[in-house]
Amino acid sequence: MQIVVDAMGGDYAPAEVIAGARLAAAEYGVRILLVGDEARIREELKRKVDDAVTVVPASEVIGMEEQPVQAVRRKKDSSIVRAVQLVKEGRAEAMVSAGNTGAVMAAALFGLGRIEGVDRPALMALMPNLQGYTVLLDVGANVDIRPEHLVQFAIMGAAYASTVLKIKAPRVGILSIGEEETKGNELTLNALPLLKKEPLNFIGNVEGRDVFNGCADVVVCDGFVGNVLLKAGEGLAQALEVMVRQEAVRSFPAKVALGTGLFFLKELRRRLDYAEYGGAPLLGVNGVVIVAHGSSKARAIKNAVRVAIDSVQNGLVRTIAASIARRNARGAETSNG
Secondary structure, X not given: OEEEEXXXXXXXXXXXXXXXXXXXHHHHOOEEEEEEOHHHHXXXXXXXXXXXEEEEXXXXXXXXXXXXXXXXXXXXXXXXXXXXXXXXXXXXXXXXXXXXXXXXXXXXXXXXXXXXXXXXXXXXXXXXXXXXXXEEEOOOOOOOOOHHHHHHHHHHHHHHHHHOOOOOOOEEEEEOOOOOOOXXXXXXXXXXXXXXXXXXXXXXXXXXXXXXXXXXXXXXOOHHHHHHHHHHHHHHHHHHHHXXXXXXXXXXXXXXXXXXXXXXXXXXXXXXXXXXHOEEEEEOEOOEEEEEOOOOOHHHHHHHHHHHHHHHHOOHHHHHHHHHHXXXXXXXXXXXX
């Protein structure tokens, strides 16, 4: 298997990206195509020859602050665009980038296209819960959406949960401000009856706390709400650890009493750490695209490659396409009937 990695994407590129790619190649037994500034990449690689890593030159870089669509159209030889092309050409089974998220999305849409029947691709994240993980989407790709889009997110999220996480009949919930069907905004209120009609294990409205208690396997929301929830989760354990340390220095008895709690808080922070789950799959495009955190270091890049491998090996794109096609067929039958 060959995975293409955008060597120029992220705050710590290319050094940390290359280090993570090497870790992935060694641990997972895959070949890595590193795309980007050839001179800079080879400067990092010269310290150690690695037959599992190949350099693919790209003369341009899309910055984090650039307007995504314009940058993708203007910079045809950017590392992001070239990475997508390698997937489209079949030279790689998946791509990973910690670069400009909007540019990755735009390049994937232009280069790979959407799965037939998918209106809006969605970014997915794994949130730790008491039993394992909750699939949360969208976490930033679509701020303004329609109820129909939430239905598509639910189908794609359920496909990931069943295919990659091996959850039988994943429970699907819609994120709202209360469990009652009368609670929510216009989007959630209109999406709920549509979701009820789908052959999903739909459990209705869920609240923010339910993302972490494990009552649902898949939770859908718009990208604005999802991104806020994701970032809040990332910061929660770190803030709690700091608070505990502040309390511990006040007295020796407090320090002793809080010592054990501090250990568990460190473990909680590890589970909430974006580096642990690696990256967010962009669901709904015709290819495996993994968007890593912009602050990703080597461990996060390595784990993002792992997510890419899992998605390829489990036929994620094929499963989503089949699920959406079945839904379209049901709709056609209903219309004809």
